[in-house]
Amino acid sequence: MTTSTEPGPPASTGAVQVRNLRIELVRDGTDVVDGIVIDVVAGEVLGLVGESGSGKTTVGMALMGYTRPGGHVVGGDVLIDGHDVRKMALGELRRLRGGTVAYIPQDPGTALNPALRIGRQLSEMLEAHMGSTGEQERDARVREALEEVALPATDDFLKRYSHQLSGGQQQRVAIAMAFACRPHVIVCDEPTTGLDVTTQARVLQTIRELCQDHQVAALYVSHDLAVVAELADKVAVMYAGRIVERGPREVMFSQPRHPYTRRLLRAVPDLEGKRPIEGIPGHAPLPGHRPQGCFFEPRCLHAVARCRETFPEAVQYEPGHWVCCYRADDTPKDGPVLASGRGEAPASSGEVVLSAEKLDARYLRRQTLFDINLAVARNECLALVGESGSGKTTLARCISGLHHTYTGTVKLGEAALAQRARQRSAEARQRIQYIFQNPYASLNPRRTIGQTIARQLALFDPGSGRDRGARVEQCLERVALSARAADRYPDQLSGGERQRVAIARALAAEPWVLVCDEITSALDVSVQAAIVELLAELRKQTGLSILFITHNLALIRTIADRVSVMTGGRIVETGRINEVFEAPKADYTRQLLANTPTIEAALGHNGHGA
């Protein structure tokens, strides 16, 4: 164990060196990030992991001498190739950005300029940084850059606009742009977030190869631990604006010491289904609301009195493994984080409560669903897996009566239902409850939580008028929210809390089936795990059936009994969960399984056990 004042390696070997970086809001001096220490050398990838609001993107952009409007750097050093970014004049900064340090954005759909052709956007990069070269040379370089990312270097392609490209192509253009001027450092800001696993796998492969070929130092910012496990050499974990733990990848995944890192890993769904997932109660404190001591203390099971007093300094435990925790010596005694053991699922009866038969659906003039057949039994959880555009949400909306241009039959029990929700029986509307992806959009922002749930009770249980207040409290209790939530508006709750409210509203109708449409995809992994736990518990208690729609293959392994795999508007495979995962029959399922990144596979692949 050594103390935390690190001299760091000499400047010549380190491409990126950040020391004690602090960024504040200009408005009131609230700290956004503080005490950030980063070292990346050429040819190395550092994975910067954190949940939303942890400040990871802020840190990434600081490497380019950029802070978003409203924030400013107030302390610390950011050295790129030994030069301090904070001391650079505007002209030097311009040469740095794009020239020495390049950026790959999170969402190329919004980061590429909609009014400029792809060719223009690529060549202006070269103009800015290789000004003296001729036009022909630049054109050749643009084409070369496109070829490097396996895009066609044709005139036709160069003349396109970003909206004429697919998501994967857009991201490749952004990558080509980033590598065009041969930078020494690359900042990747969750570059695969919006992509399907298949596209993600290819994009990651491209980034990995380019980083190795050109010996760049990469900072890979992500919330996805599995992706980081596959890609990174070193990992730093951020929580509430601080790096709480950092170290070599193997150590970070097999012997993490910070309680947050350990809980975070337990929340990651396991594709192999060997361990249950576990959420982290509570949520991270926002800037301006951070406690005096350790920021994780309010959610930490290991906290002691000292944790409430001062934020712990980084201490080195293994070579290069630094942890900000007073209890870092004791936490490993919990046992391994990636432990095996699976909770048993409740057995479902054979009685079918919800079914769809020969469903064909259209959107405008295009057919989007083809001959869909599925059935959900009482107390069963059927997972519906597919990538974006597979038609899974359309199917869910047909079932709920929200998308009505379909033929075929949706049945509740034995009763066939009308296409439109309004024309369905009150019973059908009550027994099938739909939960939306984004809980913020599905709750009326001008109604309190109590009003929202009371309205649902009034609709489906008119007799409950007298004791409605008490009933609302009961509903909130069932999703583990306190009665105080009733007086709040949606914008006063966290994302996880809002989704609990949406679940509570659905449960208030006493449904037979919950149709959950990507209900955790907008949530952080620790919150996602907590919601999944809640659903499993509700199923056990109430005999509820669930149709769980998701793109996340690993997630369903933990919760579903059966799975239907969708692509191109068709169900290509349906089966018991273990059978589909262990012996997939459809090529598409095999491909999905192969492309889904997992921590276990990433570590095992490289010869390290978890």
Place this chain on the structure above:
Amino acid sequence: MSKFLIRRIIFGILTLFLVSIVVFAATQALPGNAARAILGRSATPERVAALTAQLHLNQSVASQYGHWLGGVLSGNLGISAATQQSVAHLIAGRLANSAFLVLVAAIVALPLSIGLGVWMAVKRDRPADHVLSMTTLVLAALPEFVIGIVLVVLLATNVAHVFPAVSLVPPGEHAWDEPSVVVLPAATLVIAVTPYISRIMRASMVEVLESDYVTMARLKGLSNRVVIWRHAVPNAIVPAIQVSALQLAYMAGGVVVIEFVFSYPGMGAQLVDSVANRDVPVVQALTIIIAAVYVILNLLADLATILVTPRLRTAGR
């Protein structure tokens, strides 16, 4: 793209057709015998009969409308009830004068307001932005005749006497023969419309400057000038184009009051006179023309929007 444009043109024609019905319905609303109402109580029975025949008032409403619309479409706008002159002849010179006034105002106002909007957005929340945004806010709230009168007080009468307070143009001449008469009315129009367009441009620019692609352009190390004029402005200009069309069309209405303030010999002053005289054929002709200007300007704005928006330009519809 062409499909979209054809759709807009069809809607434009449909709108104009409905406009003509509204305008025509206004004539029908005249109580009692329209001809007598137009000519006034002192009119001789012969003149009433003549006008009744001329307006086809003894036929059905639909047929009256048909005759009238046919006339409008063939350029025959009827006879002024007040002067007994052909309406077309009466308003032709007036239209030219108004068009000149609006054109002068537009040439000054459009670049000025776009430039101001961009500048305010770039200097966002700095003193220059605060001062300008306050100024444009105050000016935007003022009715145009108030601006006109204040300009008269400041520049034509009580305070200084630089420009004529009344836009006298000798008969047979046009406003461009006497350019000094255009200055104050045009300045009033510029002051009336610039605040709107520049505020829209500012708001749109502020939003675009916060977009991911502008951040990306900065992170590419491009110069500030390139970021603003190549990456931001082309994406921010669409709302300004749309509101510019509305404002230009509004000028066609705004000139009514402004021409009255300055007694400028345009169609606006003519319209006020004709309304006061209840000279319905002239009012009908002028309102139809003003509405047509609005529809055409909107079409041009749609066309311009398509031209600056690749997504629309390359789309199938």
Place this chain on the structure above:
Amino acid sequence: MSATTATAEPFAPAPEPVRRGRAATLARATLGQSRAKVGLVIFVLILVIVIFGPLFAPHSPTEFVAAPNSGSSSHALFGADSLGRDVWSRFLYGGRSILGLALAATIIGVGLGLVIGLSAAYLGGLVDEVLMRIADVFMAFPQIVLALLLVSAFGPKLWLIVLTVGISHAPRVARVIRGAAQQLVERDFVKAAEAVGEPRRRVIFGELLPNVTSPLMVETGLRLTYSIGLIAAISFLGLGIQPPHADWGLMINENRLSLIVQPWGVMLPVIAIALLTISTGLMTDSYARVVIGIDRGE
């Protein structure tokens, strides 16, 4: 112990312990800006003149008290107008008609526009298409031109002017409200209401309406500002309030030819109208800034 209680999420400390109503929060934030304060002070000042002015008028607004176009005297503070009536007294009386008519026109226009806009956005399809085409037709007339067209047909009647100004506002308000509501219609809370079978009327007025109050307030402020300008302009053209009534717009018309010898007959009402529209403009803008700030989470 069940898993649900184990994962209970404690609430983050709320920014304010007791949440004020949204309206109160907005009002406080709006009045926190200096431009809103200035606007409110001016507005109240003009309002006091409009309401209580006549009580302090030394003369009747129609009585002849001095030589035409005579200057300031002990008898007539701001001199006499072109007919020899007291300018100050006419000014004190002249705000009621303009403000009253403007308010009435605003209420009609905003109310009509709200219903049209919400219905078009929610019902969509043919209803939307028809309503918006009709709106297009009325928008093709500049507001003052529409007013003049109807005045030419019916003559200068007050109810007509209020109605025309109101109707000419309606399609413009409807477009804004429709735009705001269309974004809401796409939001999932509206779909959620449909999925449980809420009646259409309830969706429009229970789900959509509470979410468009901000643009509605902004529109009301804007439309009031424009109504004042329009009503004043119509009277200024001599086609609104008719002599010998005292009205600011009409006063400007009556006295503008003697501007050089008797500027007060024009300047007093011009200043009053300018201050009135500036004050409503300032307050509206302050409110709009607050709303935009809140919606962006600032």
